[in-house]
Amino acid sequence: MAPVVRARGVAKQYGRRARPVLYGIDLEVAAGEVVAVRGANGSGKSTLLRILAGLTRPTAGTVDGRPRPVGWVPERFPPSERLSAAAYLVHQGRIRGLRADAARERAARLLERLALAGGAGTPMARLSKGNAQKVALAQAVLTPPALLVLDEPWSGLDAPARGVLAELIAETAGSGGAVVLTDHGGSASPTAAYLLEGGRLAPAGAEAAPLYEIVLGGAEETVLKVPATHRDAVLSDALARGRTVLGVRAL
Structure with a gap:
């Protein structure tokens, strides 16, 4: 099966004298795959995911075939918006081509499913870390992503929301999308897993x-x-x- 996204020889260095974060990364992710990238804090996992999502340019190498839309959940989702959670999601939906009524319906359904505490009218700036993460997940799947990139998506979520996240990942892969995520705590059971260490990527051991x-x-x-x-x-x-x-x- 042709890859949805393909990284070839990707390297990243912040500053001419700095030590490279990534060295010659090769990675292919096909439709229906769920790929986990594991490694210690500071190993470059977030940098690699940002490159795959198209948010950071590599110093060397290429990323080909990146589809649209890309759903992206950063490690830290900033809840500093003055908008309410619902208004923020409707705004994001409109940017992605949804009609206002369709965006409102989709946002309400996702927030109900994720059990956002305090209600959809809660200002983003007042959300806890866990509830901000729920909004981050909702915005990533407002429109079905062809590529879903999740950086430590389990962080701050309660047990029911973790179950919903597992569903969203399975639904994305099941509909032909590709999923790449960091999984520091081993919370996911992906179709493939890689270990990022010393700036280099290698297949990880079998999943338990x-x-x-x-x-x-x-x-x-x-x-x-x-x-x-x-x-x-x-x-x-x-x-x-x-x-x-x-x-x-x-x-």
Whole structure:
């Protein structure tokens, strides 16, 4: 399968005399893949993800095939906006080509699903870290992303929201999108994992956590592949939203 995004020989150096952060990174991510990048703090994971998302230019090398739209969740989502969470999401939806009513409906549905504390009218500047992260996730998937890039997406989330995040990742991959995320704590069960160390990227060891396939009924049938650690949370969220569980099996 052709890659959705391909990095070849990517290097990054901040300043002529500084030590390079990344050396000759090669990475391909195909449609339907969930790729985790792991490594110690300061290893360059965030820099690599910003390059893949098109937010930072590499010092050397190329990134080809980057699709649109790209959903992006930074490690620190700044809740300094004076807008409310709902108004911010509607504004983002309008920028991405949604009609105002469609943006409002999509934003409301996502915030309800993620259980934003305090309500959608809460000013962004008053959000806790966990609730700001929920808004960050919502804005990343307002329109279905062809490439979803998540930098430490589990940070600050409560257990139910972690289950919803696992669903959003599975839904993006299941619809033909590609997902790249940093996973410092090993919370995800990706289709491929890499270790970034000393500025170089290498395949990581085999994943320990098994995957489960969950088939949900409702207006349309949905098939999700989620890690065992998030299976119960995903099922609870689906039932709370009125979905029917048609099947659950280990992969």
